Amino acid sequence: MSENQNTRDNRAEYRQDTVMAHEYDGIKEFDNRLPNWWMWIMWGSMIFALGYWLVFQTLHLRPESQEQFAIAQQKAQEAQLARAAAQGLDNNFLVMMSQTASKVAEGREIFVKHCVACHLDKGQGLVGPNLTDGVWIHGCEPMLMLKTVTDGVPAKGMPAWQNQLGPTRVQAVVSYVMTLKNTNVPGKAPEGQPCQF
Ligand code: HEC
Numbered sequence: 378m379s380e381n382q383n384t385r386d387n388r389a390e391y392r393q394d395t396v397m398a399h400e401y402d403g404i405k406e407f408d409n410r411l412p413n414w415w416m417w418i419m420w421g422s423m424i425f426a427l428g429y430w431l432v433f434q435t436l437h438l439r440p441e442s443q444e445q446f447a448i449a450q451q452k453a454q455e456a457q458l459a460r461a462a463a464q465g466l467d468n469n470f471l472v473m474m475s476q477t478a479s480k481v482a483e484g485r486e487i488f489v490k491h492c493v494a495c496h497l498d499k500g501q502g503l504v505g506p507n508l509t510d511g512v513w514i515h516g517c518e519p520m521l522m523l524k525t526v527t528d529g530v531p532a533k534g535m536p537a538w539q540n541q542l543g544p545t546r547v548q549a550v551v552s553y554v555m556t557l558k559n560t561n562v563p564g565k566a567p568e569g570q571p572c573q574f
Pocket of ligand 1: 512534
């Protein structure tokens with residue numbers, strides 16, 4: 378390549394890359410066209426972000442990963458509970474139920490509908506005893522609680538819930554009551570015997 382040719386090529390490049398008007402301490406800046414690969418990445422990311430935002434956050438066509446995780450966790454808990462149920466109804470089963478969020482939530486709904494009139498919203502007691510302390514009349518062992526709620530204590534004003542709720546809903550509400558134990562909400566004075574489980 379002759380020297381002449383070289384100079385011309387350089388000039389052609391200069392024509393393509395406009396030098397910007399500003400200059401700092403002799404440093405000039407080219408106004409280059411951005412490379413195609415860079416533009417592809419930029420537009421690609423923007424389109425991807427728009428799609429992601431629409432699908433996951435605006436239209437909720439698919440659950441986000443935390444939601445997917447919560448759903449999977451709930452299914453796993455329920456499957457574990459179903460396996461435990463097959464072994465029979467015992468304290469362990471009820472403890473497991475009281476650790477299964479969906480069952481506790483179901484129990485909470487039943488409690489709000491049927492129990493708050495006598496035990497109040499937080500279980501702090503009114504006509505019925507405070508369910509949030511560590512002192513129990515009929516025992517705090519899960520199977521004893523289940524018996525109290527199933528059969529009631531008619532002579533003392535605690536209705537039997539067996540017929541009205543059926544066994545599975547009684548189990549759910551007991552699992553919720555188990556979560557109230559030892560939350561110590563100020564309310565009705567303790568009645569019964571200190572109980573550890
Ligand atoms: C009409 C009022 C009333 C309603 C409604 C009621 N209870 Fe009771 N509950 C009582 C009374 C009164 C006692 C205390 C019984 C006793 O002194 O032996 C009691 C006792 C209990 C106990 C035993 C507490 C202990 O210290 O051993 C549990 C558990 C309980 N109730 C749960 C429930 C649940 C769950 C519901 C709703 C499904 C419910 N109760 C609805 C009045 C009620």
